[in-house]
Amino acid sequence: MDTSIEREDRLMMLESLKNVFWILVFPGLLFTVFLGLAASWLVRKVSALVQWRVGPPVYQPFADVMKLMGKEIMIPERSNRTVFIAAPLIGFSGVLLLAAVLWGAVVAPAKMPLGDVIVALYLTVFPSLALILGSSASGSPHSSIGTAREMKLVISYELPLVLALIVVLAKSGGNLSLAELASRTPVLSISGCIAFIVALFCVQAKLGFTPFDMAEAETELAGGVLLEYSGGLLAVWKLMQAMMLVTLPLFLVMVFLGGFHPSVWAGIGKYVLVLVLVILIKNTNPRVRTDQAMRFFWIYCGVIMVVAVVLASLGAYFYIEWL
Amino acid sequence: MNCEELFDKISGIEDRFTALERPLPNRIYMTCEAENVYELNRFLFEDLGLRFVIASGCDPGGYFEVIYHYAYDPEGCLVNLRVLVRNRENPVLDSIAPLLPAASWIEREINDLLGIDFRNHPDMRRLILADDWPEGVYPLRKDTKVAGGGVEK
Amino acid sequence: MNWKIWSLKKSPWVFHVNTGACNNCDIEVVDVLTPKFDVERFGIKLVGSPRHADALLVTGGVTAQAAPRLLEAYRQAPKPCVVFAIGACACDKGIFTNGYHMVGPVDKVIREEDPNAIITYVPGCPPKPEAIISGVVKALESL
Numbered sequence: 001m002d003t004s005i006e007r008e009d010r011l012m013m014l015e016s017l018k019n020v021f022w023i024l025v026f027p028g029l030l031f032t033v034f035l036g037l038a039a040s041w042l043v044r045k046v047s048a049l050v051q052w053r054v055g056p057p058v059y060q061p062f063a064d065v066m067k068l069m070g071k072e073i074m075i076p077e078r079s080n081r082t083v084f085i086a087a088p089l090i091g092f093s094g095v096l097l098l099a100a101v102l103w104g105a106v107v108a109p110a111k112m113p114l115g116d117v118i119v120a121l122y123l124t125v126f127p128s129l130a131l132i133l134g135s136s137a138s139g140s141p142h143s144s145i146g147t148a149r150e151m152k153l154v155i156s157y158e159l160p161l162v163l164a165l166i167v168v169l170a171k172s173g174g175n176l177s178l179a180e181l182a183s184r185t186p187v188l189s190i191s192g193c194i195a196f197i198v199a200l201f202c203v204q205a206k207l208g209f210t211p212f213d214m215a216e217a218e219t220e221l222a223g224g225v226l227l228e229y230s231g232g233l234l235a236v237w238k239l240m241q242a243m244m245l246v247t248l249p250l251f252l253v254m255v256f257l258g259g260f261h262p263s264v265w266a267g268i269g270k271y272v273l274v275l276v277l278v279i280l281i282k283n284t285n286p287r288v289r290t291d292q293a294m295r296f297f298w299i300y301c302g303v304i305m306v307v308a309v310v311l312a313s314l315g316a317y318f319y320i321e322w323l
Numbered sequence: 324m325n326c327e328e329l330f331d332k333i334s335g336i337e338d339r340f341t342a343l344e345r346p347l348p349n350r351i352y353m354t355c356e357a358e359n360v361y362e363l364n365r366f367l368f369e370d371l372g373l374r375f376v377i378a379s380g381c382d383p384g385g386y387f388e389v390i391y392h393y394a395y396d397p398e399g400c401l402v403n404l405r406v407l408v409r410n411r412e413n414p415v416l417d418s419i420a421p422l423l424p425a426a427s428w429i430e431r432e433i434n435d436l437l438g439i440d441f442r443n444h445p446d447m448r449r450l451i452l453a454d455d456w457p458e459g460v461y462p463l464r465k466d467t468k469v470a471g472g473g474v475e476k
Numbered sequence: 477m478n479w480k481i482w483s484l485k486k487s488p489w490v491f492h493v494n495t496g497a498c499n500n501c502d503i504e505v506v507d508v509l510t511p512k513f514d515v516e517r518f519g520i521k522l523v524g525s526p527r528h529a530d531a532l533l534v535t536g537g538v539t540a541q542a543a544p545r546l547l548e549a550y551r552q553a554p555k556p557c558v559v560f561a562i563g564a565c566a567c568d569k570g571i572f573t574n575g576y577h578m579v580g581p582v583d584k585v586i587r588e589e590d591p592n593a594i595i596t597y598v599p600g601c602p603p604k605p606e607a608i609i610s611g612v613v614k615a616l617e618s619l
Contacts, residue, residue, distance in 0.1 A: 044516070053514040060519055063486040067530070070480035071554040074527060223525030230527040230554045453540035453577065462576040469576035 027103040029096060036242030037061040039275060043245070046279045061242065068235035076228050078139035087134030088229070088236035094126025095243045102250050105178035106260055106267075116176040117165060120251060124206065127244055128154045131215070134237075135225035146225035150215035152290050153205055156297040157212075161202040163305035164195040168255055170312040182259025189322045191312040196256045198301045198308075200274070203248045204281055205293070208241070211285040212293055249274040326351075326400045332371060333402070339363055340404075349400040360389075360406045361417040367393050368423060373402060375423050380433035382465050387414050387439055408439060418444040436463040484530060484556060485616045487519035491529035491553065495546050495582070497536025500602040501563035505533055508605040515609060518616075526552040531612070534582045537565035537572050543579045547589050558594045558615060559586055562608060564601040571601075 022028055040061045048055025075081060098120060105115045132150050135143040169176070171186050186192030205212035216224040226237055253259060253270045260267030288296070315323030324332075326349050333351060334343060339362060340355035355363055367373050373393035381388040387408040394401055408414045418441035420427040430441045431450040438461035441447065452462075462469050490509075494502050508515060509522050523529055526549045538546055550559070561582040564570035568581045579585060583595045598611035 048511075048514070048516065051511045053511045054517050055514075056516050056519060060487065063483045063519060066479060067483035067487045070483060071530075071556070074552070074554055217524075223523075223528070226528075227525045228527060234528060455540065 022107075023100060027107060028100060032096075032099045032103070032243050032246050033239055036239070036244075036246045037065065039245040040242045042275065043279050043282070046276065047283050050280075050283045061238075065235050065238055068238065069232050071231040073231035073233055074228075076139050079228065080137040080139070083133055083137035084228075085233065087130045087137060088233050088240065090133065091127045091130025091240045092236050092243075094123055094130065095240050095247060098123040098126070098247045098251075099243060102178070102247055102254065105182065105254065115178050117169070117178055117181060117255065118176060120178060121162070121165060124248065124251065125154070125158070127240055128206065130240075131225050134229070135227070138228040140228055142222045143225055143227045146215050146227070149290050150225055153212060153215055153293060156294045157202040157205040160198045160297055160301040160305050163302070163309055164199040164202070165255070167191050167195040167305070167308050167312040170309065170316045173316065178254060182254040183261055185256075185258035187256045187258075189312075189315065191308040191315065191323060192256065194304060194308040195312075196252070198305055199252060199256065200277060200281075201301065202297075203252060204278055205297075206248060207244055207278065209278065209282040211281075211288045214287055214290055214293070217287070245275070249278065326395070326398050329371065329395060329398075329400060329402070336366065339366075349398060351400065351402045352405065353403065354405045354407065357406055357408050357410075357416055360404075361419060361422070363404055364391060364419045365422055367391075367402060367404065371395075375425060376401075378426060378429045378433065380437045380439060380463075382437060382463060384465065385409075386411065387437060389416060389433065389439065391419075414439045415442060416440070417442050420444050435461075437461055438464065480556075481619055485619055487521075488530045488558070488612070488616060489521050489523045489528055490531045490533050491523055491526050491549070492533045493526075493535070493546060493549050495534060495536040495542035495566075496539035496577075497563065497565060501535035501566070504602040504605055504608060505535060505562060508608050513605050513609060515612075518609075518613065520612070526550075527554065529553045529557070531558045531560055533560050533562055534566050535562050537569040537575075537578045538580055538582060538585045539577045540579050541577075543585050546582070546585060550586055550589060550593075556594075558596060558619075560596050560598060560612065560615070562598045562611075563603060564599055567597045567599050 025031065038061075041056065041058060044060065045055045075084060101115045101120055101123065128150060132147055132154070135150070136147040138144075168181060168186050171189070171192065172181055172184055175181070187196045208216050210217075216226060226234065229237060249271055252274050253267065257270045257274070311323050315321070330345055330351055333353065337343075339359050340353045342352075342354040344352045346352070353363070368375060373395050376392040376394050378392065379390045381390070389406045389408065391404040391406070392401065393404070406416065408416060414437075416439055418426075418430055420430060420441070421443060427444065427446060428450060430444055431447060433439050434441060434444075434447060435450050435452045438459075449456075460469075461467055492502070492505055507513070509520075526532070530553075532549065532553060534546065536542070550557070559582065561567050565572060566582045569575075569578055572578050583593075583597075586593045586595065594615075596611060596615040598608055600607055603611070
């Protein structure tokens with residue numbers, strides 16, 4: 001006969017098994033990785049269709065990652081071995097935490113007391129930081145140029161992104177929790193719409209897509225920030241980039257477009273919309289120089305965002321919804 | 324001026340070169356000896372205002388040739404100055420790089436491949452041969468025997 | 477079949493090395509990678525670093541200056557790696573057979589370093605893009 005203590009023990013064990021399942025399989029690690037690789041296939045397929053060609057088959061990103069796992073890992077002699085190996089793992093764990101926070105806010109908001117927008121914003125810096133660490137530990141002159149470019153890019157786009165979040169917070173009255181923000185749609189107002197567009201460009205730079213892919217692809221003349229990585233470590237970088245394709249548009253959807261209300265299908269539709277916007281911007285633009293990107297983010301986006309913040313504050317103060 | 328007048332101006336300084344031909348209305352070929360190379364190049368470039376195109380180095384047999392090609396663009400006329408270097412053991416020419424900096428690289432290449440030395444060249448370094456190619460072996464001379472991929476003299 | 481070989485066949489990333497070619501074969505290789513021939517269907521992608529590459533597309537008969545650099549690129553490509561000798565010059569020195577500067581065709585230079593290297597020959601001067609694609613696909617099928 002079960003005593004109440006044994007029943008409690010069994011419930012706690014079931015509870016922790018369920019948490020492990022949520023973290024590792026759905027909607028945690030495996031689900032996000034699977035979704036991320038499917039999203040990267042979607043990026044390549046839509047790019048191919050825009051260029052009037054056929055494009056890769058559905059299993060292509062999975063085959064890419066499998067192939068990379070099967071190749072040998074070469075570590076350059078002049079590199080800092082510890083940081084070289086640790087950098088992709090740092091980036092991967094940062095994106096994993098971000099995915100956990102975002103999915104937690106969607107699936108079980110009551111259980112995520114730490115899931116607020118500042119934590120999410122902080123975690124989105126992790127992939128770029130890991131890229132900077134990894135490429136500067138590579139010990140190669142080409143990757144140090146890539147490091148410098150990535151650092152300049154990160155300095156450029158963080159400011160408008162924070163200003164865009166300030167607009168959202170002004171509308172929500174200072175409430176920081178992600179689940180609460182996901183129930184509003186700031187995009188249906190002037191300042192919210194401006195903030196969404198600017199945040200879309202910042203996400204484009206964070207994902208490393210054209211027109212802001214100068215860190216990785218520019219030195220595609222010789223390789224870029226990931227120049228010295230090969231084999232399994234490169235596979236971790238590719239997985240990290242695939243997971244960013246899930247988490248960053250999801251972040252935009254939850255903060256600006258109203259999350260998964262009124263239904264799950266609406267949420268999926270909004271995510272696909274943001275992804276398609278990112279792909280279309282990627283395919284219709286050439287790459288810009290670092291100084292052009294800085295001018296774009298600081299001067300144009302910055303000034304527009306200050307105007308939007310002023311409008312949002314006025315709207316919140318005078319209770320005008322559409323400002 | 325047109326090609327006729329160009330030809331007349333060149334034949335005006337008859338004493339500097341040894342032969343002058345005009346096989347086609349817009350082709351003028353001059354031949355001269357090694358001593359007059361700088362003076363004739365200066366005449367063609369500065370006095371007549373022709374454009375220097377390139378120089379070619381050849382090894383026909385008993386002597387070396389360096390041909391300087393000039394163009395007169397308004398009429399489409401080509402003037403070739405052929406300089407004969409008769410000293411085969413120690414071929415030396417005056418460099419025209421002080422007059423025409425654009426000629427410095429082609430003179431380096433002729434020096435690499437044929438071994439013709441250019442006096443007063445501002446920067447005589449190896450240009451197109453491999454870094455580990457032995458000094459003193461000039462591949463395009465007729466008496467250098469090179470097998471594919473190696474050197475045997 | 478082994479998952480490693482399957483994934484290598486489905487996603488060969490290529491790196492282009494020019495060891496002293498006249499550039500005709502390079503133009504054809506770049507043509508292959510344009511959207512018209514769409515080699516992304518086979519998973520082929522041009523990468524900028526030899527460390528990301530599965531296949532080296534080598535053009536040109538190897539000159540004395542380029543030979544150590546070709547070997548350096550081959551060493552940096554993580555094994556398993558396939559070398560494609562594209563064009564008549566890469567297969568057997570082509571019209572530069574008696575040249576003073578040619579160290580050897582691609583297979584002679586690479587086999588000095590690694591006698592078990594996998595080398596595929598795509599002859600032509602230059603080979604058409606369709607011929608290059610057919611050579612790559614045949615090599616992958618025979619892996």
